[in-house]
Amino acid sequence: MQRYLQPSEFFDYQHPAIGEWMATVLAGVPDDPVEQVKALYLAVRDGITYNPYVFSTDPTTLSASYALTSGETYCIPKAVLLGTAARSLGIPSRLGLADVRNHLSSPKLIEWLRSDIFCMHGFTELYLNDRWVKATPAFNRSLCALMRVEPLAFDGVRDSVFQEYTASGQAHMEYVRDHGVFEDVPHDFIVAGVQAAYPHLFEGKQVTQADGRDLVSEVR
Secondary structure, eight states, X not given: OGGGGOOOSSSOTTSHHHHHHHHHHTTTOOSOHHHHHHHHHHHHHHHSEEOGGGOOSOGGGGSHHHHHHHSEEOHHHHHHHHHHHHHHTTOOEXXXXXXXXXXXXXXXXXXXXXXXXXXEEEEEEEEETTEEEEEOOOSOHHHHHHHTOOOOOOOSSSOOOOOSBOTTSOBOEEEEEEEEEESSOOHXXXXXXXXXXXXXXXXXXXXXXXXXXXXXXXXX
Protein backbone atom coordinates (compact mmCIF):
# COMPACT_ATOMS: atom_id res chain seq x y z
CA MET A 1 0.00 0.00 0.00
CA GLN A 2 2.96 2.30 0.58
CA ARG A 3 3.50 2.71 -3.16
CA TYR A 4 0.13 4.46 -3.43
CA LEU A 5 1.31 7.15 -1.00
CA GLN A 6 4.53 8.18 -2.71
CA PRO A 7 5.06 11.55 -4.40
CA SER A 8 6.22 11.54 -8.02
CA GLU A 9 6.70 13.81 -11.00
CA PHE A 10 2.92 13.71 -11.43
CA PHE A 11 1.65 13.17 -7.88
CA ASP A 12 3.75 16.15 -6.81
CA TYR A 13 2.28 17.04 -3.43
CA GLN A 14 5.60 18.58 -2.41
CA HIS A 15 4.82 21.51 -4.76
CA PRO A 16 4.07 24.64 -2.68
CA ALA A 17 0.89 25.42 -4.61
CA ILE A 18 -0.63 22.07 -3.62
CA GLY A 19 -0.13 22.71 0.09
CA GLU A 20 -1.48 26.25 -0.10
CA TRP A 21 -4.55 25.12 -2.02
CA MET A 22 -5.25 22.27 0.38
CA ALA A 23 -4.97 24.54 3.39
CA THR A 24 -7.63 26.78 1.89
CA VAL A 25 -9.94 23.93 0.88
CA LEU A 26 -9.69 22.14 4.21
CA ALA A 27 -10.07 25.18 6.45
CA GLY A 28 -12.87 24.32 8.86
CA VAL A 29 -13.28 20.76 7.56
CA PRO A 30 -13.35 18.11 10.33
CA ASP A 31 -10.16 16.11 10.83
CA ASP A 32 -11.73 13.03 9.25
CA PRO A 33 -10.34 11.38 6.09
CA VAL A 34 -13.72 10.95 4.41
CA GLU A 35 -14.82 14.52 5.09
CA GLN A 36 -11.48 15.87 3.90
CA VAL A 37 -11.58 13.87 0.68
CA LYS A 38 -15.18 14.96 0.02
CA ALA A 39 -14.13 18.61 0.32
CA LEU A 40 -11.14 18.08 -1.95
CA TYR A 41 -13.29 16.24 -4.49
CA LEU A 42 -15.67 19.20 -4.80
CA ALA A 43 -12.75 21.63 -5.03
CA VAL A 44 -11.23 19.66 -7.91
CA ARG A 45 -14.55 18.99 -9.64
CA ASP A 46 -15.80 22.57 -9.59
CA GLY A 47 -12.63 24.60 -9.14
CA ILE A 48 -10.81 23.26 -12.20
CA THR A 49 -12.69 23.72 -15.47
CA TYR A 50 -13.02 20.63 -17.67
CA ASN A 51 -11.62 21.23 -21.16
CA PRO A 52 -10.61 18.23 -23.31
CA TYR A 53 -9.10 20.48 -25.97
CA VAL A 54 -6.02 21.25 -23.88
CA PHE A 55 -4.60 17.72 -24.06
CA SER A 56 -0.86 17.74 -24.72
CA THR A 57 1.87 15.13 -25.00
CA ASP A 58 4.03 17.22 -22.65
CA PRO A 59 4.38 15.16 -19.42
CA THR A 60 4.30 18.33 -17.32
CA THR A 61 0.64 18.88 -18.20
CA LEU A 62 -0.33 15.62 -16.49
CA SER A 63 0.92 16.69 -13.06
CA ALA A 64 -1.26 17.74 -10.16
CA SER A 65 0.46 21.11 -9.79
CA TYR A 66 -0.07 21.92 -13.47
CA ALA A 67 -3.76 21.08 -13.24
CA LEU A 68 -4.08 23.33 -10.22
CA THR A 69 -2.16 26.31 -11.55
CA SER A 70 -3.61 26.15 -15.08
CA GLY A 71 -7.19 26.24 -13.80
CA GLU A 72 -8.51 24.15 -16.69
CA THR A 73 -7.70 20.67 -17.90
CA TYR A 74 -9.31 17.32 -18.66
CA CYS A 75 -10.14 14.20 -16.67
CA ILE A 76 -6.70 12.64 -16.14
CA PRO A 77 -4.94 15.63 -14.52
CA LYS A 78 -8.05 16.36 -12.45
CA ALA A 79 -8.02 12.79 -11.18
CA VAL A 80 -4.30 13.07 -10.47
CA LEU A 81 -4.84 16.29 -8.51
CA LEU A 82 -7.43 14.63 -6.29
CA GLY A 83 -5.20 11.59 -5.82
CA THR A 84 -2.20 13.76 -5.02
CA ALA A 85 -4.08 15.68 -2.37
CA ALA A 86 -5.25 12.39 -0.84
CA ARG A 87 -1.70 11.02 -0.73
CA SER A 88 -0.50 14.11 1.07
CA LEU A 89 -3.07 13.31 3.79
CA GLY A 90 -1.87 9.72 4.06
CA ILE A 91 -4.77 8.31 2.02
CA PRO A 92 -3.60 5.82 -0.65
CA SER A 93 -4.68 6.69 -4.18
CA ARG A 94 -4.21 5.38 -7.69
CA LEU A 95 -5.21 6.41 -11.21
CA GLY A 96 -7.82 4.47 -13.17
CA LEU A 97 -8.11 4.63 -16.96
CA ALA A 98 -10.94 3.56 -19.26
CA ASP A 99 -12.41 4.32 -22.67
CA VAL A 100 -15.93 5.75 -22.58
CA ARG A 101 -18.58 6.59 -25.15
CA ASN A 102 -20.11 10.02 -24.56
CA HIS A 103 -23.63 10.09 -25.95
CA LEU A 104 -24.04 13.80 -25.15
CA SER A 105 -20.76 15.14 -26.46
CA SER A 106 -20.82 18.33 -28.49
CA PRO A 107 -20.92 17.74 -32.27
CA LYS A 108 -17.79 19.87 -32.68
CA LEU A 109 -15.84 17.74 -30.22
CA ILE A 110 -16.91 14.56 -32.01
CA GLU A 111 -15.91 16.17 -35.30
CA TRP A 112 -12.49 17.09 -33.85
CA LEU A 113 -11.91 13.59 -32.47
CA ARG A 114 -13.66 11.85 -35.39
CA SER A 115 -15.15 9.55 -32.77
CA ASP A 116 -17.65 9.48 -29.93
CA ILE A 117 -15.23 7.36 -27.89
CA PHE A 118 -13.22 9.26 -25.31
CA CYS A 119 -9.98 7.32 -25.06
CA MET A 120 -8.09 7.20 -21.76
CA HIS A 121 -10.72 8.69 -19.49
CA GLY A 122 -9.18 9.13 -16.04
CA PHE A 123 -10.66 8.67 -12.57
CA THR A 124 -9.30 8.27 -9.05
CA GLU A 125 -9.41 5.31 -6.70
CA LEU A 126 -9.03 6.14 -3.00
CA TYR A 127 -8.47 3.72 -0.15
CA LEU A 128 -11.01 4.66 2.49
CA ASN A 129 -12.49 2.55 5.27
CA ASP A 130 -10.45 -0.49 4.19
CA ARG A 131 -11.65 -0.54 0.59
CA TRP A 132 -10.95 1.13 -2.74
CA VAL A 133 -13.58 3.67 -3.80
CA LYS A 134 -13.83 5.31 -7.23
CA ALA A 135 -14.15 9.08 -7.62
CA THR A 136 -14.63 10.99 -10.89
CA PRO A 137 -14.09 14.76 -10.48
CA ALA A 138 -14.04 15.50 -14.22
CA PHE A 139 -17.12 17.56 -15.13
CA ASN A 140 -17.52 20.79 -13.16
CA ARG A 141 -20.96 21.86 -11.93
CA SER A 142 -21.42 24.72 -14.40
CA LEU A 143 -20.67 22.47 -17.37
CA CYS A 144 -23.07 19.82 -16.07
CA ALA A 145 -25.80 22.44 -15.84
CA LEU A 146 -25.31 23.33 -19.50
CA MET A 147 -25.41 19.64 -20.43
CA ARG A 148 -28.51 19.08 -18.24
CA VAL A 149 -26.73 16.38 -16.24
CA GLU A 150 -26.49 16.25 -12.46
CA PRO A 151 -22.89 16.75 -11.32
CA LEU A 152 -21.38 13.62 -9.85
CA ALA A 153 -21.41 13.58 -6.06
CA PHE A 154 -18.93 11.65 -3.93
CA ASP A 155 -19.66 10.48 -0.40
CA GLY A 156 -16.41 8.65 0.25
CA VAL A 157 -18.26 5.36 0.65
CA ARG A 158 -19.77 4.46 -2.74
CA ASP A 159 -18.18 4.52 -6.17
CA SER A 160 -18.75 7.75 -8.06
CA VAL A 161 -18.58 7.08 -11.80
CA PHE A 162 -20.17 8.73 -14.81
CA GLN A 163 -23.94 8.41 -15.02
CA GLU A 164 -25.31 6.09 -17.70
CA TYR A 165 -28.37 8.32 -18.21
CA THR A 166 -29.42 11.92 -17.80
CA ALA A 167 -32.35 12.94 -15.61
CA SER A 168 -34.62 12.78 -18.67
CA GLY A 169 -33.51 9.23 -19.52
CA GLN A 170 -31.13 9.98 -22.39
CA ALA A 171 -28.04 7.83 -22.68
CA HIS A 172 -25.05 9.73 -21.28
CA MET A 173 -21.85 7.77 -20.62
CA GLU A 174 -20.98 4.18 -21.47
CA TYR A 175 -17.77 2.52 -20.30
CA VAL A 176 -16.47 0.43 -23.20
CA ARG A 177 -12.95 -0.61 -22.11
CA ASP A 178 -11.15 -0.80 -18.79
CA HIS A 179 -7.38 -0.18 -18.89
CA GLY A 180 -6.84 -0.89 -15.20
CA VAL A 181 -5.34 1.12 -12.34
CA PHE A 182 -1.86 2.61 -11.96
CA GLU A 183 0.25 3.74 -9.02
CA ASP A 184 1.68 6.56 -11.14
CA VAL A 185 0.69 8.26 -14.38
CA PRO A 186 1.65 5.97 -17.31
CA HIS A 187 2.51 8.84 -19.64
CA ASP A 188 3.79 6.79 -22.58
CA PHE A 189 0.83 4.38 -22.38
CA ILE A 190 -1.64 7.29 -22.37
CA VAL A 191 -0.02 9.06 -25.31
CA ALA A 192 0.22 5.83 -27.32
CA GLY A 193 -3.45 5.11 -26.65
CA VAL A 194 -4.56 8.59 -27.65
CA GLN A 195 -2.43 8.51 -30.79
CA ALA A 196 -3.83 5.13 -31.79
CA ALA A 197 -7.39 6.39 -31.28
CA TYR A 198 -6.94 9.81 -32.94
CA PRO A 199 -3.92 9.63 -35.29
CA HIS A 200 -5.12 12.65 -37.25
CA LEU A 201 -4.45 14.91 -34.25
CA PHE A 202 -0.74 14.14 -34.21
CA GLU A 203 1.95 15.90 -36.13
CA GLY A 204 5.38 14.45 -35.46
CA LYS A 205 5.63 13.83 -31.73
CA GLN A 206 3.29 16.58 -30.56
CA VAL A 207 -0.48 16.48 -30.56
CA THR A 208 -2.29 19.19 -32.50
CA GLN A 209 -4.35 21.14 -29.97
CA ALA A 210 -7.51 23.03 -30.75
CA ASP A 211 -6.17 26.39 -29.62
CA GLY A 212 -8.71 28.68 -28.01
CA ARG A 213 -11.54 26.16 -28.04
CA ASP A 214 -13.46 25.04 -25.00
CA LEU A 215 -16.36 22.71 -24.37
CA VAL A 216 -18.50 25.28 -22.53
CA SER A 217 -18.86 27.53 -25.58
CA GLU A 218 -19.94 24.52 -27.66
CA VAL A 219 -22.76 23.32 -25.40
CA ARG A 220 -24.33 26.68 -24.58
